[in-house]
Each structure stands twice: as C-alpha cells, then as structure tokens.
Amino acid sequence: MARKVFLHVGAPKTGTTYLQDRLFHNRVSLERHGVFYPVGNQPDFFRPALDLIDRPWGGMRKTVHGEWDALVKRVRRHESDTIVISHQLLAGARPDRVEKAMSDLGEGGGAELHIVYTARDISRVVAAEWQDQMQRERKVTFARYLERMQTAKQSRSAAWFWRTHGLPDVLSRWGRNLPPERVHLVTVPHDGASSEVLWRRFCDVVGIEESWAPVDSDRHNRSLGRAEATLLRRLNARIEAEELPREDYRHMVTEVIAKRTLAHRDGRERVTMPPSAFGWADQVADSWVEWAELAKVDVAGDLDDLRPRHPAADVEWVDPDAPRAKDVADAAIDALVAVVVEASRSRRPVASRASNLIRRVKGRRS
Incomplete structure (x- = not known):
C-alpha cells in the first residue's frame, strides 16, 4: 500500500493557522501513530511554500531558496504512512509550480498525493482579507477593495485574492491530474x-484519530475592527513617504502594532459587507457549490457553509471606512504605547528607527 501525502493548500483566512498550530503541537504524538508533519526547524511551511510558488513577497523570495527541495527530501527520507503538509500560500501556485509539487511529492516520491482545500463563505473572506491587507502596507478603503474583488475575473486569477480564494480555479489547478476522490x-x-x-x-x-492530537491550539488570526483597520490604513499612507525597510515594517507595524496590540483590543467593531453586496456573494456561493457537485470532489462538511448568512433586516450596517474619530484616536494611543514599550525593551536599530519615524510623522501634524 502506497503511503499518502496530504497537501493542504489553503485557502488563507479559513482556519489554516489554527489547523497548522494544532498539527505542530501534536507532531510527536502524531508521528507515533504514523502521521508525519515535516516542519523541520521551522514552526510552519511558510518558507518552503514561498520557495515553491516563486513570488517576491516583500523581498523575501531570495531568502528561501532551496527550502522546498529540502522539504521534499525530508518527506522522502521518512517512513511514515501518512505525510501532512499545510500552508495557505500554496493555493496561489502557478500551473508549472503545481506540476513541480505533484511530481516531487507524488510520482517522484512514490506516494499517493491528496489535495486538501479549506473554504469559507465569500462574505467573511472579503472582510478578513481586507483587514490583512492593512497589515501589509496597503492603503485601499474597504469600499474600493470590495469593488475590486467584485469586478476581478475569477477564471483568469486576475488578482491574488481570486488566485487563492477562487474555489473552482484553485481545485482545478491543483486537482487537474488527480481523481476526484x-x-x-x-x-x-x-x-x-x-x-x-x-x-x-x-x-x-x-x-487522524482525535486521541492522537490531544493538545488544542489557542492560536487564531484575530480580526481587526473598524477603528483599528482605519488607523493602519492612515498609518500606511504616512509611512510610505518615509521609505521604511520592509523588514522593519513587518516587525513594528505588522507584529507589534497590528497582531500583538490592535487585534487584542476590547470592543472591536466587526467589519462586514454592506447588504447591497450579498446578491453578488450569493452568486459566488452558487457557482462554488455547483462546481463542487459537478466535479464530485470529496466534501468534508456541508456545502451550505459556503453560502453567506444575510444580516437581519433590522440590523443597521456600519461602514468600515467611517469609524468614530475618538475610536481611531484610542486605537492610536494603544499602538503608540506598544511601540514605546517595544523600543524600551530592544536595542536593535529597528526600534530606534521606529521611534524616529513616529517623531517625524507627529512633527508633520503639528
């Protein structure tokens, strides 16, 4: 019996962080039961995934050369019956990179390859992805972002969003040479x-049997609220003129301000789509469900989970682009405190540069 390789290719914002963290924390127990999670010296598969998809990714591409081939070697050396690899970047791989992965892990490795794809309804995905964009130097409003997603051509993967979240496209690309089961x-x-x-x-x-992975994960990608996302959007616009190195941005803005601070604030107001967009979301869901049924792929869960839940008629929609000024100011103070504390704890050059940046931005306002 050929061993099986399960390649979980995404999509982003579909619980992938939780699944990966739980697999990581239970990897020793899983290996005793014949399930190998070959992360190597890293806590996840980000570096091999980026190496495979071959994208710039903020200047990080050159730092991951050879990581995918190293992962393939770990897989081939190991004798476990089941291999699990998971990263959401893989969903965006071009056809030629998909073929490489299929060859390396399937035919070339003498294993039975399976593709796993987690998907959630488009109304929640759009809101989650926009907030993620604010943590990566973007300045687009939610209204404009939603407009772009509605007008992009899914079938041609015109945007990274659809390249990773366009369910028919992703599964057609990755499952082209596999039986539907x-x-x-x-x-x-x-x-x-x-x-x-x-x-x-x-x-x-x-x-995987439940008893094989008893350690739960408390790691989730927490969402930003209206005020927090607006703060980041405005901060990104100011920082752009300062030419802050991307590695410094990732540390001070993405990690310290966004993930450690803003995403944990109490009372965050949830970002949701306007009621007028749900007709479009329903059409997307219908196309996904129809494709899955016709393709006869294996479905774990309920296809109705892909259909958006409409807001109640008596619930007033709150525009994510127009939070109260006081709420944005409160979020800004929390962010400033986090940066000051980080600077006081660290003697790295990035900390002093961040402090100088804050002073320059504040000086422009005065």
Missing part, C-alpha cells in the same frame, strides 16, 4: 461553531 474540500462552519468542528472535518480527511 483525492481532491478534498473542507468547508469552514459559520460563525458560532467551535474550532473543533473544523478540526474534526480535517482529521476525517487525513485519517
């Missing part, structure tokens, strides 16, 4: 469901 679609349950639901669905696909 080896292409697995895991649906993310609607809000309110426990993370365990998604975990069990994923485990059912891979063949």
